[in-house]
Amino acid sequence: MNITKKLPLIISFAALCAIVAFSGNKNHNHIKHNNNSTKELRAVWVTYMDLNMTDTDMTYSAFKKKFNNIADNAKKKKFNALVVQVRPFSDALYKSKYFPYSHILTGVQGKDPGYDPLKYMCSYCRKTGMQIHAWINPYRVRSTNTLRLSSDNPYKKDRTLGKTIGDGIYYNPALPEVRNLIEKGVNEIVSNYDVDGIQFDDYFYPTQDEDFDSAEFAQYTDEAGRENGLSLSEWRKTNVNILVAECYKIVHKKKSNAVFGISPQGNLENNDELYADVRSWCTQKGYVDYICPQLYWSLDNPALGFEEALNKWLKLKINDNVKLFVGIAGYKTGTESDDGTWNKNDKILQTEIIKARKRGVKGFMFYSYANLVSEKASREVANLISIMD
Numbered sequence: 001m002n003i004t005k006k007l008p009l010i011i012s013f014a015a016l017c018a019i020v021a022f023s024g025n026k027n028h029n030h031i032k033h034n035n036n037s038t039k040e041l042r043a044v045w046v047t048y049m050d051l052n053m054t055d056t057d058m059t060y061s062a063f064k065k066k067f068n069n070i071a072d073n074a075k076k077k078k079f080n081a082l083v084v085q086v087r088p089f090s091d092a093l094y095k096s097k098y099f100p101y102s103h104i105l106t107g108v109q110g111k112d113p114g115y116d117p118l119k120y121m122c123s124y125c126r127k128t129g130m131q132i133h134a135w136i137n138p139y140r141v142r143s144t145n146t147l148r149l150s151s152d153n154p155y156k157k158d159r160t161l162g163k164t165i166g167d168g169i170y171y172n173p174a175l176p177e178v179r180n181l182i183e184k185g186v187n188e189i190v191s192n193y194d195v196d197g198i199q200f201d202d203y204f205y206p207t208q209d210e211d212f213d214s215a216e217f218a219q220y221t222d223e224a225g226r227e228n229g230l231s232l233s234e235w236r237k238t239n240v241n242i243l244v245a246e247c248y249k250i251v252h253k254k255k256s257n258a259v260f261g262i263s264p265q266g267n268l269e270n271n272d273e274l275y276a277d278v279r280s281w282c283t284q285k286g287y288v289d290y291i292c293p294q295l296y297w298s299l300d301n302p303a304l305g306f307e308e309a310l311n312k313w314l315k316l317k318i319n320d321n322v323k324l325f326v327g328i329a330g331y332k333t334g335t336e337s338d339d340g341t342w343n344k345n346d347k348i349l350q351t352e353i354i355k356a357r358k359r360g361v362k363g364f365m366f367y368s369y370a371n372l373v374s375e376k377a378s379r380e381v382a383n384l385i386s387i388m389d
Contacts, residue, residue: 039080040357040362040363040364041080041081041131041323041325041362041363041364041365042078042079042080042081042363042364042366042388043079043080043081043082043083043131043133043325043363043364043365043366044074044079044081044082044083044365044366044368044369044372045083045085045135045327045365045366045367045368045369046070046082046083046084046085046135046368046369047085047088047368047369047370048085048088048093048102048104049104049370050070050368050369050370051063051066051067051070051084051085051093051104051117052104053066053104053105053106053113054104054106054107058105058106058107058113060113060114060115060120063105063113063115063117063120064120064124067117067120067121067124068124070082070369071121071124071125071128071130072128073369073372073373074130074369074372075128075129075130077372077381077385077388078385078388079130079366079372079388080129080130080131081130081131081132081133081196082121082125082130082131082132082133082369083133083135083199083365084118084121084132084133084134084135085135085137086117086118086134086135086136086189087099087102087134087135087136087137087185088102088104088137088140089102089103089109089137089140089141089142089143089147090140090141090142090149090153090154090155090171091103091109091110091150091153092185093105093117093118094116094117094118094119094189094192094193095116095119095192096185096188097184097188098154098181098184098185098188099153099154099185100150100152100153101113103147103148105117108148108150109147109148109149109150109153110150110151110152110153111150118134118189118193118195119193122193122194122195123194126194131196131197132194132195132196133195133196133197133198133199133259133261134189134193134195134197134198134199135199135201136182136185136186136189136198136199136200136201137200137201137203138171138182138200138203138243139170139171139173139178139182139203139204139205139206140168140170140171140203140206141153141155141162141168141169141170141171142167142168142169143167143168144167144168145167149169154181155169155171158177160175161175161177161178161181162178163206163212163213165206165207165212168206170203170206172212172213172216173204173205173213173236173239173240173243173275174213174216174217174235174236174239175216179239179242179243179246182243182247183243183246183247183250186198186247186250186251187250187254190250190251190254190255190258191254191255195255195258196257196258196259197251197258197259197260197261197289198247198251198258198259198260198261199260199261199262199263199292200244200247200261200262200263201262201263202263202264202265202271202274202276202294203274204240204274204275204276205236205240205274205275205276208273210232213236217232217235220235233272233275236275237275237276237277239275240275240276240277241277241280241287244262244281244287244288245286245287247260248260248286248287248288248289249286259289259290260288260289261288261289261290261291261292261325262276262278262281262288262291262292263291263292263293263294263327263365264276264278264291264293264294265293265294266293266294266295266296266297266309266327267304267309268293268309268312268313278291278293279316281322282313282316282318282319282322282324283316283317283318283319283322284319285319285321285322287322288322289321289322289323290322290323290324290325290362291313291318291322291323291324291325292324292325292326292327292364292365293309293313293326293327294327294329294367295309295310295326295327295328295329295352296327296328296329296331296332296367297309297329297338298332298337298338298341298342298344298348299341299348299351299352300338300341300344301338301339301341302338302339302341303338303339306352306355307352307355310326310355310356310359310361314359314360323362323363324360324361324362325361325362325363325364325365326352326353326356326361326364326365327364327365327366327367328349328352328353328364328365328366328367329349329367330349330366330367330368330371330372330377330380330381331367331368331370331371333346333348333349333371333376333377333380333381334376334377334380335376346379346380346383347380347383348380349366349380349381349383349384350380350383350384350386350387353384353387354387366384
């Protein structure tokens with residue numbers, strides 16, 4: 001029985017405003033912010049590809065060996081946190097009531113690997129003194145048609161939750177049922193696992209096409225009144241903001257010393273196309289504990305350089321309760337990216353972090369682990385490490 005169909009398709013205009021107003025409500029002082037660490041965050045993004053077990057015998061022993069190597073290498077290179085992709089495609093690298101096991105563990109989505117990967121990862125990070133943050137793709141179900149979804153994938157159980165865009169499938173941010181699903185997923189992670197935080201990445205609305213959620217928007221405008229209601233763009237941003245604010249509340253309610261953050265696109269203006277209201281998240285209390293824009297450019301990129309992009313974020317006058325980190329492009333080192341500017345020298349990442357520190361940035365995240373240990377990035381990484389005392 002699909003109980004989600006009993007829920008209303010949209011939330012009322014008044015409720016939208018009330019929930020979003022949470023972020024600026026000064027009466028929410030009961031939420032304890034995690035501002036107890038003054039140490040620079042030096043994180044590595046560990047992608048689902050880094051944890052792909054299909055090149056092994058897919059045993060628990062093989063998983064432990066692979067993850068231990070990742071954590072040990074990161075710590076050896078003076079990083080102090082791992083941001084691990086634990087839900088890449090409406091699936092899970094942990095035992096979940098709501099999402100099937102990820103295909104990267106066994107080659108088949110939904111197949112029980114016989115162990116709990118996240119439980120082990122948390123345990124090993126505690127043993128080695130590394131932080132571990134659970135990285136979630138909230139809306140992405142599938143990005144290519146090569147991924148076979150299991151019968152217990154939420155989308156397979158109820159196809160009304162998502163929409164197909166090309167070869168991809170994405171949950172509809174306008175639906176309360178979708179928000180409820182994502183929120184329950186966040187709740188079970190912070191309730192059951194010793195994580196230091198939850199992170200959303202830059203996947204929000206997958207398209208600007210008005211047809212994507214036209215039925216829900218039409219129902220909203222009928223209720224709110226066309227003259228009094230939000231525009232499509234404002235309404236879509238509000239749908240995402242409701243989810244972000246609720247997940248923030250869940251994280252702090254369940255685990256007061258954990259943090260909730262988002263890593264949006266580095267080009268500030270591009271986030272508008274995804275209906276990601278980064279300006280509110282940065283400047284208002286109650287959405288995130290940190291923001292980590294993906295500033296994946298060299299210093300001399302002619303289209304948009306690292307420093308130019310960083311300046312745009314700093315001009316937002318970020319709220320005192322929100323820390324600013326920067327995402328740096330380990331994956332571009334030694335390549336012809338950004339009109340070949342990554343080949344000018346091997347101290348680009350080092351210089352970027354020095355500049356970020358001078359501007360008060362509280363830490364950085366390196367994309368990704370595979371590049372941290374690659375030969376082509378070795379000189380860049382060594383120069384970066386030299387300023388990580």
